[in-house]
Amino acid sequence: MxxxxxxxxxxxxxxxxxxxxxxxxxxxxxxxxxxxxxxxxxxxxxxxxxxxxxxxxxxxxxxxxxxxxxxxxxxxxxxxxxxxxxxxxxxxxxxxxxxxxxxxxxxxxxxGADDDEVAVAMSPVEIGARPLSEALINIRMTLRSAALTGVICKDTQKSLVEVARALDFRDRTYQKMFEVVETTRSAHICRSLPRLAEWIVDHSINQxxxxxxxxxxxxxxxxxxxxxxxxxxxxxxxxxxxxxxxxxxxxxxx
Known part of the structure; x- marks a missing residue:
């Protein structure tokens, strides 16, 4: 060739x-x-x-x-x-x-870092191989920034990372993470979700x-x-x- x-x-x-x-x-x-x-x-x-x-x-x-x-x-x-x-x-x-x-x-x-940290679902190559889910490393960085700026507390940060990590990489999105949190975590954590969701729109990190x-x-x-x-x-x-x-x-x- x-x-x-x-x-x-x-x-x-x-x-x-x-x-x-x-x-x-x-x-x-x-x-x-x-x-x-x-x-x-x-x-x-x-x-x-x-x-x-x-x-x-x-x-x-x-x-x-x-x-x-x-x-x-x-x-x-x-x-x-x-x-x-x-x-x-x-x-x-x-x-x-x-x-x-x-x-x-x-x-x-x-x-022991997992390959899963950077894995995302993507669209077919023929239409651009665009991301269809969020990388765990990006979620980690975003939640860390949210905690450092006072949008959420450290305990909430830790809990949300645990939820995100448990998701299959193909399903890993902020929306899915919020849905799981609302049904599995404490009322205290759930109350912080609307503010966090609003903050993420302009401040999410794509490392x-x-x-x-x-x-x-x-x-x-x-x-x-x-x-x-x-x-x-x-x-x-x-x-x-x-x-x-x-x-x-x-x-x-x-």
């Missing part, structure tokens, strides 16, 4: 609107990555840099750690942020993948979008601090990796 060489390939979906992203950084924007997407992008576009922000994972196999390591071993700068990109970067930092933003740092610092914007801005400004560490690990082929390639309809080498 041949294609015009692209210096930077960005896997982007529900974390940030495509128009907002392209206003910040020119590049080859692809839908959320899944198993095999990174290999296919390297083979098709020969990029210098791959930016992993969003990925698919529920209906298809998620982007594999091994294919990111393969790209790195082939001299590609691989950087992650905001969503599965932040998660994979936290997992592979010691092996040459760079990470950027609050969520990346949070995953690195938080032992995933902020991290994605920050990374794209840093790359646009050619900030050297966002580039991967100077680590190059030898790539080792495994039977599991070969099975992944076959499942994705791909091959590498001769």
């Amino acid at each position: 041949t294609a015009t060489r692209q210096d930077t390939v960005i896997f982007l979906g529900p974390s940030l609107e495509r128009d907002a992203a392209t206003d910040i950084l020119n590049g080859c924007y692809l839908p959320p990555a899944e198993q095999g997407s990174v290999i296919a992008a390297v083979q098709r576009f020969s990029p210098r840099t791959i930016v992993l922000i969003d990925g698919s994972f529920a209906s298809v196999p998620a982007v594999r750690h091994k294919e990111l390591l393969w790209a790195i071993s082939n001299g590609v700068q691989v950087i992650g942020a905001a969503s599965i990109g932040a998660l994979r970067a936290a997992e592979l930092h010691e092996f040459g993948m760079a990470g950027h933003g609050f969520i990346y740092r949070w995953f690195r610092a938080t032992i 995933k979008a902020s991290d994605a914007q920050d990374l794209l801005t840093a790359l646009s400004n050619r900030d050297p601090e966002v580039l991967p560490p100077s680590i190059k690990q030898p790539f080792r082929m495994t039977d599991a990796w070969l099975a992944d390639l076959e499942a994705a309809g791909l091959r590498i080498g001769n």
